[in-house]
Amino acid sequence: MSFAWALRRDLAVALRRRAETLNLVGFFVLACAMFPLAIGPQREWLQRIGPGVVWVAALLAVLLALPRLFEHDLADGSLELMLASDRSLAAIVAGKMAAAWLASAAPLVIAAPLMAPAFDLDRASALLLGLTLLLGTPILVAIGTIGASLTLGLRGAATLITLLCLPLFVPALIFGAGAVEAQAAGLSPSPHLALLAAGMLTAVVCAPWLAALGLRVSTQ
């Protein structure tokens, strides 16, 4: 199966590039730490901004990982082989997307609740934060994959991806951070989670086709 092939292959490569994943987690932790340093250690402020800061840091970390998605394959010729093969390009892209999520976003989902003490969030908030990232980061990776496919090989692709993707990240950010804030205010986070889940399913299903189209457009 083409999806499994791409997933196995990209994971095998990611395993040998473990440093990149570690760097990404390091960036995430540092980015989170910048905010208290900039704003001040008052507990009420930190509790208020915590979920938002963690979400933004995760979002930026995902953006850092995106340009790599297709660039290496373009450089070593394996992208061309994928395009020239009779296998479904959308299935291959879906496999690459899944591997990218596992290598760059999943570690953040695990690290985020560990950042909770930095913002004085209680355990329930920390776990909910992790859940929102679990549901929301696939949306970010999916949208980012489309952006990466359109900017393939362009100079300044990394900044371009950021400009293209950030406006489209707004809904996920709003509902993701909003869920944790709602719970802190005593409201139920279920509507937020439901919307995140719906967004995740839609994005994950649609993005491979759009990104495959983007790849063909970019390599014609």
Add this chain to the structure above:
Amino acid sequence: MSQCLGAEGLTVTRGERPLFEALGFTVARGAVLLLRGPNGSGKSTLLRALLGLATIEHGTVRFGDEAFDPATGRLRARALYLGHAGGMKAELPARQALAFAAELDRSPHDPQALSAALARLGLARRATLACRQLSQGQRQRLALGRLVLAAAAPDAKPLWLLDEPQAALDGDGTALFDDLLADHLRRGGSAIVATHGPVAAAGADAATVDLGPVAARPRDRLSGPTPGADLARSTR
């Protein structure tokens, strides 16, 4: 001898300039078509266009006797493509990289087939090295491993589209390539090979398409037909 692939009146542009116009050629079954021309003349683009990876403005292409539109990618199931770059992931060990590539091709990639292929390539002792630790020539030989494994497939692809397969190869490597190509032709397969050097398996009077130097062609299309276009000399 029946035809494996034929084309007439092919026009392909890059950007806003035509690379070649009204190009025609035939690849007979069990034969090789050589693509010659300096760098940038459109050899790679022609190969890619047949697979639907580059746009064909005009022209018809036939596989066997059946005309088809290359943009649909119908040739991909029946053709094996070797691009300029090898397509092997630099971080992976040679063996694993070849396995993934063969799996993409739908070629056999079980451990025995891989070991036999690596032995034939002369890379058995380097199989566990990461591809980036191999020399340029060794990496090119590893890329040829896709041809070895594809040949072993039960439903082997009849057409090989090879872009500079002999780049960086030493004498042994070139001999290996000639062997592989000769075996393929003997089994009734065909090939289009873009290359600068001699191809022994093709024979002395192989069909050739010479795409001519781009520099000799006018920069924009206002000044008449491009000189290189009608040079499709089929000498067979």
Add this chain to the structure above:
Amino acid sequence: MPLFRFASPQTFYPLAGRLAAIAAVVALVTAAVGLWLGLAVAPTDAQQGEVYRLIYIHVPSAWMAMFTYLVMAGYAVLTLVLRARLAAMMMRALAPTGALMAAIALWTGAIWGKPTWGTYWAWDARMTSTLVLLFLYFGFIALVAAIEDPVRGDRAGAVLLLVGVINVPIIYFSVRWWNTLHQGASLTPAGSAIAPVMLRAMLIMTVAAWAYTIAASLHRVRSIILERERHTRWARELPGIGAPVPQGARG
């Protein structure tokens, strides 16, 4: 169908020129009438005073920013499905004007906001959505500018627009949710009932904005057509261009 004749850049070029001139006149006339109605005739608002008159520019430009994006998305579909050259050129031509409309909406909204809420920016739902829309425009313009190959640029921009247009309602909905959750201010036209003359003025200004967009983008598309078709005989033979046409030029 005779209309399809105009799908060719060569036949569309002169038509675009004439339409642009007509639209420019319409824009000037309707803007003059609308501004007169809005600035001179319409009554002063009971709560906000004179500053509310900015809605006669703010609301039409916000509508146009939104509508232009939808039209661009329509051209994007034509570009991808029919591979129509002219559709892609119109798509590119509309973008700067749409971005300008969004920017005007934001700027007038900020000026209106200062006396109304005490701050230039209050993270109102509609204003924030318009800001995101402005960045969607910037993204499109940046992407097509970064791609040298015009065909690749057309198709990549089209894909981006389709992704964007599906997301615009989602973005608006999410920002509205976020805004009500945080009890933000909401920018509404003055008072409970809108006097008929105010409505009339706003509609006339909307027509003016529409006509301006048509005039500006048709004018721009003529430049794009000339640039893309600079190798052809008909473009070089245009009066005012007079470029040499060597033998064997394409038609």
